Amino acid sequence: MTLISIFVGLLSAFFLFASSIKIFGWQKFIFDTQLTMFIKYGLNRQIMMLVGLAELFGAVAIWFQGSVFGTLGALALLGTSIGAVGCHLIWDTWQEGVPAMITGILSAVVVWS
Known part of the structure; x- marks a missing residue:
């Protein structure tokens, strides 16, 4: 159970950070990227905000x-991780999808537990 708590903490911290940028755009370089x-x-921007809201919900x-x-x-x-992996595999390189693959695996472990 301790490992699951670590995964929850990591996922929550990562997605609170990521969602706050998608929603509020407070970190200009990452937001623009x-x-x-x-x-x-x-x-579009509205979809990006909806993804941010889904991430915020999940992180909390x-x-x-x-x-x-x-x-x-x-x-x-x-x-959201599966969606990101799909987008990276279709339009980018698989290497750009590695962070989403990691968060997807961690999320799946938490769901399974």
């Missing part, structure tokens, strides 16, 4: 392990 990728994928809800919210949070993070 991500927005450029979203546009390359045929998506994942702490409620043992309840339906914890599972839904981990599934939200798994879904």
Whole structure:
């Protein structure tokens, strides 16, 4: 159970950071880089914000392990990770999808537990 708690903490920290940038755009370099990728994928700023909101929900809800919210949070993070991996595999190189692959694996482990 300690390993799952570590995974939850890592996922929550990563996705709180990532979602805050997608929602508020407070870190200009990362925001501009991500927005450029979203546009390359045929998506717009509004979709980027929706992804950020899904990540924010997942990053908060994942702490409620043992309840339906914890599972839904981990599934939200798994879904955004799978979507990111797909976009990177289609439009980028697989290497750019490695962080999403890692968060996807961690999310899947949390969902499974």
